[in-house]
Amino acid sequence: MASTCKYGTLTSGLIRSLTEIVGEKFILTGEGRENYARDEAPHSISHLPEVVVKPAGAKEIADILLLANRHKIPVTPRGAGTGISGGAVPDLGGISLSLERMKKILEIDEDNFCATAEAGVSLNEFCSEVEKHGLYYPLYPGEMNSSLGGNVATNAGGMRAVKYGVTRNFVLGLEAVLASGEIIRSGGKYIKSSTGYNLTQLLIGSEGTLAIITEVTVKLIIPPGSRELLLVPFRTLSEAIGCVPAILKENILPVGIEFMEQDIFQMVEEQSNKRIPLQGYPAYLLIMLESEGIEEFHTQAECLTSVCLKNGAVDVFVPDSQRAKRNLLDIREKFYPTIQRSGMLDIADVVVPRSQIALFVEKVKEISQRFGIKVVAYGHAGDGNIHLHPIGSQKEYPRSKDLMVALYKAGISLGGTISGEHGLGKDKKKYLPLAASPEKLALMSRIKVAFDPNRILNPGKVID
Ligand code: LAC
Numbered sequence: 001m002a003s004t005c006k007y008g009t010l011t012s013g014l015i016r017s018l019t020e021i022v023g024e025k026f027i028l029t030g031e032g033r034e035n036y037a038r039d040e041a042p043h044s045i046s047h048l049p050e051v052v053v054k055p056a057g058a059k060e061i062a063d064i065l066l067l068a069n070r071h072k073i074p075v076t077p078r079g080a081g082t083g084i085s086g087g088a089v090p091d092l093g094g095i096s097l098s099l100e101r102m103k104k105i106l107e108i109d110e111d112n113f114c115a116t117a118e119a120g121v122s123l124n125e126f127c128s129e130v131e132k133h134g135l136y137y138p139l140y141p142g143e144m145n146s147s148l149g150g151n152v153a154t155n156a157g158g159m160r161a162v163k164y165g166v167t168r169n170f171v172l173g174l175e176a177v178l179a180s181g182e183i184i185r186s187g188g189k190y191i192k193s194s195t196g197y198n199l200t201q202l203l204i205g206s207e208g209t210l211a212i213i214t215e216v217t218v219k220l221i222i223p224p225g226s227r228e229l230l231l232v233p234f235r236t237l238s239e240a241i242g243c244v245p246a247i248l249k250e251n252i253l254p255v256g257i258e259f260m261e262q263d264i265f266q267m268v269e270e271q272s273n274k275r276i277p278l279q280g281y282p283a284y285l286l287i288m289l290e291s292e293g294i295e296e297f298h299t300q301a302e303c304l305t306s307v308c309l310k311n312g313a314v315d316v317f318v319p320d321s322q323r324a325k326r327n328l329l330d331i332r333e334k335f336y337p338t339i340q341r342s343g344m345l346d347i348a349d350v351v352v353p354r355s356q357i358a359l360f361v362e363k364v365k366e367i368s369q370r371f372g373i374k375v376v377a378y379g380h381a382g383d384g385n386i387h388l389h390p391i392g393s394q395k396e397y398p399r400s401k402d403l404m405v406a407l408y409k410a411g412i413s414l415g416g417t418i419s420g421e422h423g424l425g426k427d428k429k430k431y432l433p434l435a436a437s438p439e440k441l442a443l444m445s446r447i448k449v450a451f452d453p454n455r456i457l458n459p460g461k462v463i464d
């Protein structure tokens with residue numbers, strides 16, 4: 001798309017018009033643009049935007065898009081820049097449209113169990129405010145500095161998806177600005193709708209390629225009871241992962257079930273002062289539970305301990321203090337940054353049907369051996385969503401790309417797909433044809449063009 005489409009030049013006249021829209025304080029044309037040149041994707045090639053604009057609201061965004069559309073200037077929207085698929089990298093220069101000023105929490109509606117906020121608000125600020133009203137937003141993509149709009153744009157998932165699902169399960173409605181500069185609203189505070197095409201769900205996960213999401217209404221819940229953890233060691237990774245379907249068959253819905261191998265624990269220990277309890281086993285499950293009190297937790301823990309022990313677990317460790325729980329969660333949260341510093345060549349977040357995870361992980365091991373490249377695996381076992389990182393020296397980088405293709409093909413052959421939660425951005429869009437038929441790709445292209453005929457919105461991302 002990007003290569004065949006002719007874009008206009010961002011002239012000084014256009015820069016003047018953009019300055020009039022957002023104000024001189026909120027436009028960058030020189031220094032400072034480097035902070036908008038990349039996101040947190042590994043090996044993402046950074047690219048300077050020609051200009052960064054920081055609008056105050058949907059109306060200003062509408063004016064910016066009107067101008068960009070008329071002159072065919074690429075516009076790359078940006079939330080907090082914490083994505084890991086290169087979605088916020090302004091590959092073609094043009095305008096980086098930062099939502100950093102759009103942080104207002106517009107309403108917390110206690111009667112309708114929902115809240116509406118501007119898309120640039122950080123998850124941290126949003127959740128704290130919701131909690132002040134005695135309500136709770138349970139999704140946890142692992143990065144509380146991410147923006148709510150970024151979560152919606154990528155349909156972020158995270159560590160609580162077994163119980164709560166992903167971002168799209170919590171979004172009730174949104175406001176978005178179209179490439180034409182028109183502002184639309186989709187959905188609302190209601191929980192049912194059979195009223196035409198569901199544009200809310202189409203825009204969720206579209207990574208800024210169809211419209212700019214400016215405001216979001218999400219569902220809230222009553223805060224859950226206390227959160228407890230079980231750390232369960234196994235002799236093999238296959239046993240650990242093979243245990244997941246048995247856990248899910250019990251009448252207990254864990255918040256999340258994570259899996260990890262010993263090597264990632266060792267890497268975290270080497271790079272931090274964290275100490276892992278129950279060391280020395282090849283693989284682990286970390287099961288997160290919510291209960292209304294200690295009795296309910298004991299019943300859940302007894303049941304799951306017995307299921308795990310019957311399915312090959314060696315032991316079950318229950319951290320018994322807030323500090324011990326925090327320590328375990330901190331260790332889990334350090335996986336990505338730790339691997340990033342350890343020769344990470346790439347990241348996959350393949351998702352497969354949960355019944356196929358054990359088989360998929362076996363295939364991953366075979367592929368890793370075949371290529372002679374180490375692949376660190378961990379992730380959301382309870383969701384079938386597995387993070388895979390080939391690691392090694394730069395010399396292995398070109399070959400790691402072939403390895404990635406083999407990993408994606410293996411996941412797809414088991415009924416899975418490429419990205420469970422990170423999105424395709426620019427780094428993974430090349431793999432989309434592995435997972436989508438030519439007919440489906442053509443339909444996606446037609447949808448893209450219907451929304452954005454001049455292809456100014458996040459060009460070069462998601463689909464070509
Ligand atoms: C995680 C991120 C990488 O699960 O998705 O840690």
Ligand code: ZN
Binds near residue numbers: 142158379380387421
């Ligand atoms: Zn993840």
